[in-house]
Amino acid sequence: MKFTNGYWMIRDGVEALYAREAYELSADAAAEQLNVLAPTSVVRGRYDTLNLPTFDVDITSPAEGVIRVRAAHWLGATEYPGFPLNADEPGNRDYVSVAAHGNGDGEVGVNGADVTLTTGGLTAKVVKGSPWNLTFLGEDGKVLTKSEGKSLARFKLGVESNVTAQPVGEFGVTMDGSARDESDVFTAIQLHLGVGENVYGLGERFGAYVKNGQTVDIWNEDGGTASEQGYKDVPFYMTSNGYGILVNNRGHVSFEIGSENTEAVQFSVPGEGLDFCVIYGPTPKQILDRYTKLVGRPANVPAWSYGLWLTTSFTTKYDEQTINSFIDGMAERDIPLAAFHYDCYWMREFHWCDFEWDKRFFGDIESTLKRLHEDKGLHICAWINPYIGQRGDMFKEGRDKGYLVKKANGEVWQTDFWQAGMGLVDFTNPEAREWFKGKVKKLLHQGVDAIKTDFGERIPRDVVWYDGSPKLSMHNWYTQLYNQTVFEAIEETYGKGNACLYARSATVGGQQQPVHWGGDCESTFNGMAQSLRAGLSLTSSGFGFWSHDIGGFEGAFPDPAVYKRWVAFGLLGSHSRLHGSTVYRVPWLFDEEDKKNGVELVPGQTAVDVARKFTKLKLELMPYVYETGLKPHINGTPVMRSMFVEFPDDQTCRTLDRQYMFGPNFLVAPVFTYSGEVSYYLPEGVWTNWLTGEKAQGGVWRNEVHGYDSIPLWVRDGSVIVTNPGETKPDRVYGTDALVSVFLTDAESAEAVVSEIDGSSVTFTARRTPAGVEVSSSDGRAFSARLGADGEIVKAESGTVVL
Template sequence: MNPYKKWSLQNHIQKFLFIILLMFIFLPKAVHAQKQAMKVVDYHQDAPDEITLEINTGAALNLTFLDDQTIRFWMDPKGVLTRKNSSFAVITETFQLDYQVNVIEHTSQYEIFTSALRVVIEKQPMQVQIFDKYQRLLLGDAFPGYTLEADGVHSHKVLRSDEHFFGLGEKSGSLDRRGKRFTMWNSDQPCYSGSTDPLYKSIPFFMSSYGYGIFLDNTYKTTFDFGKTDSNRFTFGAPDGSFVYYFMYGPTYKNILFSYTRLTGKPILPPNWAFGWAQSRGMLTNETLTRKIAEEYRKRKIPCDIIYQDIGWVDGLQNFEWRKDRYQNARKMLSDLREDGYKIIVSQDPVVSKATISQWKHADSLGYFVKDDRTDASYNMPWPWGGNAGVVDFTNPKVADWWGDLQQQVLDDGVQGFWTDMGEPAWSNMESIDRLHMKHMAGMHDEIHNVYGATWDRVVTEQFKKHNPNRRVFQMTRAAYAGLQRYTFGWSGDSGNGSEVTDGWRNLQGQIPLGLSAGLGLIPFWTTDISGYCGEITDYEAFSELYIRWLQFGIFNPLSRAHHEGDNAVEPWLFGDKVEQFARKAIELKYTLHPYLYTMARQSYDFGVPIMRPLFLDYPSDETTYTINDSFMWGDNFLVAPVVKEGQQTRQVYLPKGRWYEYPFSEGIIYKGGQTIEIPVTLGTIPMFVKAGSIIPKMPVMPYIGAEPNAPLIFEVFPDTKEARFELYEDDGVSLGYQKEQYRRTTVRCTPKEGFMELTISPEELGNYRPSEPRNYWIRIHLDTKPSKVYLNDQRLSRKKLTVSDFEKPGAKSAYTYDKDTHELWVCIPDQQHTLQQLKIDY
């Protein structure tokens, strides 16, 4: 035989055997995939606004249209479309009354048109594609669109090469989630890094740069893969429970946030004093130390509103009784501090320690604790303080009044609110699998874990309202689920470097995108632990630079709290005279800008827009902003770029389009936007910029919010070539009147014209609130040209040097002055409340 033919035959045999081997490897998978491939066999319209697709596998996919741009998808592998528990997050699915859709059936697909969307449903294989009215694909199923396996339901979507994702609430890492994978499982992660996942809160809501948002309303351990596993698709899935998600079309990010707010509820508005400065530490748990800190703040003339008491204040977890060995007379302490403007916030944990014998036995006898499914006895939870404990089952309706009566004890003493700590519940993470044996009244722990903290916060707030009608609650939490904004505020947990506190720069840097992402998850009222929670402070001088930089970022957190673990004190004066001076200046800035901040807080309540916000939220067409994680917009008008690197002497800042005034405007520098600038920085520098065309409402520095009820209101004007406008929001700061139109809105406009400038202050609009004390308006306009004349309501004002007494005394005669060195025009006029006031400034 020809040897070449023999070799050829052997080669063919080897190829044949190789093909057979490949068939054994891949054919079962191919058959399985083909078996699982979904096709629509029929559909029916159950209501005017919804249709249900019947699938060959026995599954069903329901599409409910909340309005013309919001769709609920519900995939049920068994086709029954029922759920055990109603949503813990969603409060309404009625966006538009009597909404209805018409389904157009074609041979291979169905079409549904709304005024904003075109929804195409391919029959075989089943795939859903959503287009805008210009036929631009917004969201499309990959193949397969869904997988229904033993590990749960997963939805697979097409990932475009230029698509970016933002959100998922308080998650670490960069703002853009593309190329990353995340898990929702509330976890206590002390001293976490910029890549730690999961963390304390689970908010399965994200937005795409293609103009839509997705909220997966499933409380189990859900996962989100934004192209990490497959660069051509993104996937989200749940191991159990109802697979329900909402599609929300914007196309702007702010519109998407507004839809999410309608779906899950408006955030409660904090008391006005909550936006002041707060002091805390782990061992701040006694009367003597509390009084000493309060006295030091006032003596050193550093504004402060709030002092926290950590868990050691309580006699036993969690009986809400003061420790008698640490508090001589808690009621008198609270009364004395309230007279000096302080509000005291105490922590609470969601457990009853077995060491608190009588309370534990009482609660156990009533069935108020989570059960162990192996024994049906109360689950025995190891707790960091107080030994083993019973975990309170807040899904049991009978628990609410019992807990509410307990917490009211200290509210009656004079406490102003709570921070709910350790609600994961404590020291709980993905490795704590024994916790899955916990049985709540509403379900097993794998379903309730992520909403445990939220059910607790709901009870705390609803009971507060029941016992204290028409009074705003202060409640700040660590662990939560979507919808938390209806009950509580947030802080970012145990940040900082636990190995070496002075090496916490990366931890500080990570708090900026973390806080911005929290805001995108509808946590507008948020704080980091200023100084970082973790690490022993043994050398205050060595830690001082990191401390002041953390503080200079922290004052722009809507809620600003200095806090550290153990007995590590982080009061500003402990870090040396220079740092104390810089800290005072930064905290004073927060107080001066309180009217602006409070107005932005109302905006958060109305529309769900965060106060600390990523640049892309305001500049969505500028793709440069997608990668910026170290600076942010603060409300509508400010851009803040904190210094967060050790020893930094210059700071690069990207400024979006427009013109930007350096703030404070002391050097007269204005930058053109659309570029990255580099500015020098010192230890006292906070790089801040205000948009040209802004009007910023301000107030004088006070020792605490509300210390001077008739303080003047300052409007600082940064002119542009077109009209500047600001709508100031005011209310009484403490009641629920803000929900009932008991507020005041005052619109200020400044319009440049040929040869003169016009500024108007409108009478109050909407609402029926007005300040109880008379006050002055002070107008501060940055004006290069010295005015020749100034008129108020056509009456010419006199020019004179204005003094501090003119500034503070209500009823002063209207006048103006111009400082040629600073190029500032100051005008003093009384607040007429109901009367339109018009200034005309001739050049």
């Protein structure tokens, strides 16, 4: 939201108050707190204190390496709720120190005196006097960012602004008209950006991975993947300067990232106060570690969920016979499936979402799901949403029990947008949550293993919530209550570590309930690239797992070339799902389309061949994938991460958004062209191509042409990669009959931990010796080993071998 007219002036219809000086400072060591009184003009004498608005600023530390700032103009105004924070109890924490330098403890009265709060290498410092100042420093004394001069502000919109051309009535307006807020008053702050400092995160965003120059509204919308809107808006960002920022507000937060003041990130919220946390790294992984510890770690996901998922697609017609033809067709073509997903039309039209199988097509669903489990070895997922169409019995039940969101006059809020006469479950009502959980558990008891929680973004502004939540604070927060409710139902049924969602919408906290997918993408190379950018942004925002619709969702019949390139990309990520809108996504249909269009079906290059190759490749990599997938729960490091997150000191990596790291060891560069041309960057060091065995020195750009059966897939030096060659299931004992591939060109030693589903583990270690490279298992088990990706395979019968 922009409030200024250029650098010097305020926009018409806007009144501004700026903090002008740090007038009173106090440091309370016992409470581990700083307090600053910041008047909105410089105080030269007592007479200046009359009729003078001020900001009251509290500075505390909720956790090690995290500093929280709460600034308010009026302390009695409505407080907008923040997110649940895992804060440590204050007092007796050896990682927090408070100091005052001036006239002793307590209030600091001399201009030039200062107060500081230090925690985990991060320091907040305020110097008494003019101009207003709040500086954040790293452990080496380096300035990370600062609020200085005209940077802490309270803006009031006039009765009418000729900028917005909209009157301020019940709702205020943003300055660009992109969203409405429940206030005509906003509090904002600008945090300085250094020269060359890049900004990342802010949830799932489909534009450029580097956010500099963008305006971002944290306001979940169902806007597709080719717009500035997002399904998963997260008011958290981190920068290349070693820190992250969480704006602790569930409602609408507006960011101007070098787009109003080119030297700063500005964020504003409705109301008279602002609450944010500065989170120190200094590395991106350390920032994510502290951030996810503060707002909640991602849960572990079941091993089976890493396999290939196939769906019915959205508006296609299907019944048990159709579904069996897909499942059997994949098996006949030797493409292993791990999960099958029933999309919307497992329920009758106009009845969504009533949790009742459409008996016209699924008469004995318990027997059907049992056969899919026992005979086909599949796990089952079913689609739901929180919108209750009035045609189903569930609407009447929810209406009569008061479980649906209401209007101010007491009527149930309804709309015809999506499902005729639909209502909305009020998840702020504990009884409504248990009621909805019961519906989910009924599905699970029928044989469903996972739930796709679609939607959750279309939340009305003009309704009354059971718990009295401020109206617009629920727009983004609703999805968290929705997904949390469903996730709890699965955990309570199958146990922790066995719960899996496939969720579209999210906000802060949503990372605790994986997995999330990227929404309705176009079936084009642009849609594929947009999806990757969104995934990089989301995983830079605390989300450990991410997926997308392989082949794209929209489009009459996706181009087979796009489909095949997307298959290779989609199976080199945490979760892999074939899904679309009007066309089934089984690969042989794309070969039939090519044949119909006169395209020669070259062996190895067909959609069936490509799907088989990359599905089996991922299954072979499961020891690596599963181990990598445990890290989000331990330290917040995502499975798929940007080049910046993995190589923050490499300047070239800071802007890359067409390639990524799949775990710590694999570099993937998807192909976004019909020709197979791809340009990508290898960071410094020695790299080995996993598919060809080629070795290359990094620090260079590479330009290549790839067939459909190939993709740039490189392993960094100093890696030990454990695989299960020929595996067809994602959930096996990974350390048994394993192949250990060792990459030690420059490195002297390396190791790989292989964790099992039962919690046990084995470590494979490789080290250089005068005799060669010695490879061993920590428990003496047998395995096979090789040097590189194509070396001679040697059996280690006694648990040790020299290569």
